[in-house]
Amino acid sequence: xxxxxxxxSLVELLKATMKVSPVKFVLSRCASWCKYRVSRYDEQMKxxxxxxxxxxxxxxxxxxxxxxxTVVGVGRDxxxxxxxxxxxxxxxxxxxxxxxxxEALKDCDAVVHLAGEPVAAxxxxxxxxxxxxxxxxxGTKKIISAFKxxxxxxxxxxxxxxxxxxxxxxxxxxxxTENASPxxxxxxxxxxxWESEIIKADKLGxxxxxxxxxxxxxxxxxxxxxxxxxxxxxxxxxxxWIHIQDWINFAIEAMENSESKGIYNLVSPYPVTQSxxxxxxxxxxxxxxxxxxxxFVVGMVLGEMAQVLLTSQKVKPQKMLDQxxxxxxxxxxxxxxxxxxxxxxxxQNFSVSQxxxxxIENVFNFFSAAQNLEKITPDFLNFKVKNMSxxxxxxxxxxxxxxxxxxIPASWQTQIVEFKPLEMFIDNQxxxxxxxxxxxxxxxxxxxxxxxxxxxxxxxxxxxIGLLALGSFIRKDVTQIFRYRVxxxxxxxxx
Numbered sequence: 001x002x003x004x005x006x007x008x009s010l011v012e013l014l015k016a017t018m019k020v021s022p023v024k025f026v027l028s029r030c031a032s033w034c035k036y037r038v039s040r041y042d043e044q045m046k047x048x049x050x051x052x053x054x055x056x057x058x059x060x061x062x063x064x065x066x067x068x069x070t071v072v073g074v075g076r077d078x079x080x081x082x083x084x085x086x087x088x089x090x091x092x093x094x095x096x097x098x099x100x101x102x103e104a105l106k107d108c109d110a111v112v113h114l115a116g117e118p119v120a121a122x123x124x125x126x127x128x129x130x131x132x133x134x135x136x137x138x139g140t141k142k143i144i145s146a147f148k149x150x151x152x153x154x155x156x157x158x159x160x161x162x163x164x165x166x167x168x169x170x171x172x173x174x175x176x177t178e179n180a181s182p183x184x185x186x187x188x189x190x191x192x193x194w195e196s197e198i199i200k201a202d203k204l205g206x207x208x209x210x211x212x213x214x215x216x217x218x219x220x221x222x223x224x225x226x227x228x229x230x231x232x233x234x235x236x237x238x239x240x241w242i243h244i245q246d247w248i249n250f251a252i253e254a255m256e257n258s259e260s261k262g263i264y265n266l267v268s269p270y271p272v273t274q275s276x277x278x279x280x281x282x283x284x285x286x287x288x289x290x291x292x293x294x295x296f297v298v299g300m301v302l303g304e305m306a307q308v309l310l311t312s313q314k315v316k317p318q319k320m321l322d323q324x325x326x327x328x329x330x331x332x333x334x335x336x337x338x339x340x341x342x343x344x345x346x347x348q349n350f351s352v353s354q355x356x357x358x359x360i361e362n363v364f365n366f367f368s369a370a371q372n373l374e375k376i377t378p379d380f381l382n383f384k385v386k387n388m389s390x391x392x393x394x395x396x397x398x399x400x401x402x403x404x405x406x407x408i409p410a411s412w413q414t415q416i417v418e419f420k421p422l423e424m425f426i427d428n429q430x431x432x433x434x435x436x437x438x439x440x441x442x443x444x445x446x447x448x449x450x451x452x453x454x455x456x457x458x459x460x461x462x463x464x465i466g467l468l469a470l471g472s473f474i475r476k477d478v479t480q481i482f483r484y485r486v487x488x489x490x491x492x493x494x495x
Contacts, residue, residue, distance in 0.1 A: 051114030094139030140197040167191040214240035214267035233295035235275030237312035243329035286344040356493040435459035
């Protein structure tokens with residue numbers, strides 16, 4: 001059993017015998033393996049995440065829940081952290097006068113700090129730049145202050161803090177490892193001040209890991225959602241990126257492995273130029289053309305914030321590689337294919353997830369009864385089930401509905417194309433208001449309840465013109481419908 005777990009290969013053993021005796025080789029490999037196992041937490045952990053409603057925070061939260069960990073979520077509005085029981089959520093705004101909630105840290109083994117003002121949400125002015133800096137520096141100071149108030153035995157074992165490759169500034173084609181010198185622009189200064197506060201946790205005896213993150217690629221939300229098929233300036237600047245799943249996998253590994261500490265560049269081993277990035281993105285999404293915009297135009301529109309698009313950072317994840325981390329998506333084309341599955345640019349993605357404090361049998365049975373959809377759909381849709389092709393939902397069941405879209409009567413027919421009891425089902429639109437609509441319902445048993453995940457893919461009628469004219473309007477409708485759905489489910493399962 002020990003030999004199987006250690007995973008020795010015959011080839012490796014034969015190679016080793018050329019240098020050392022087989023006995024010494026086997027003993028050394030066993031020792032290394034045992035040291036690795038001892039360095040990892042075998043028990044389930046209690047983990048606090050700040051920025052729990054953000055792109056990375058939400059994904060990390062869900063993956064940790066599925067691994068059986070207990071998660072505490074902290075955000076500006078705890079009511080938006082619907083993936084957790086209410087008693088495990090806390091409201092906190094780093095820019096307010098509020099101190100970090102000490103109660104949230106009770107019995108936590110790890111803290112993952114991801115909170116901070118978005119950098120590229122709007123054109124910078126002095127106030128926005130101040131918020132970007134203060135949300136990171138002051139926010140981290142408040143967390144360190146909270147650590148100090150805890151008795152040493154009650155402090156978390158590990159503090160994992162998000163940072164950014166903005167630390168390096170614009171350094172052209174230079175290969176940037178964790179030892180590279182910092183830049184001198186606004187973002188580089190922000191990150192330097194930010195990290196100088198993070199590292200203070202290490203002086204308190206808390207193992208500290210700093211994750212300098214590049215562009216995070218994800219299916220719904222983040223940079224890709226706002227990235228048009230446009231090359232800015234020459235397109236020669238390097239973009240360092242990472243698939244969100246690789247980010248999550250390494251963060252979890254860093255929590256579990258006590259050997260992980262210090263600064264890590266969280267990027268793929270293969271950065272690409274902006275021109276290559278946009279070309280690969282356009283190819284994967286079947287975009288028929290790529291535009292070019294002169295650099296001075298971007299500068300006029302975005303002002304100082306244009307540096308986010310124009311800076312060249314060829315960053316290498318040297319410490320991740322040295323530690324033996326295995327990337328699932330090291331290659332950009334591979335990462336984009338996983339995210340988009342070769343779907344064209346007209347396909348829109350929407351997702352929402354939610355925790356309910358009930359066992360999976362009850363939750364699945366509720367959602368697999370078509371009539372219950374009426375109970376969790378807004379009244380303004382006048383949504384009614386007309387008939388079904390089978391008494392209960394199963395694979396190939398066809399369901400006919402009637403509804404009103406902004407007061408206009410419409411019919412909708414869906415077909416269950418996949419059905420796995422107590423796990424998931426998928427319904428596709430056969431007839432209805434969309435050119436394409438696919439809804440994947442997934443159910444996962446987690447501690448004290450069930451995690452529900454809904455993933456929607458849809459196409460708007462009218463091809464490109466329809467997308468441009470109605471895209472944001474329909475997105476708003478879909479968001480409103482699922483916001484109502486979340487609240488209705490909360491009332492149903494947690495009155």
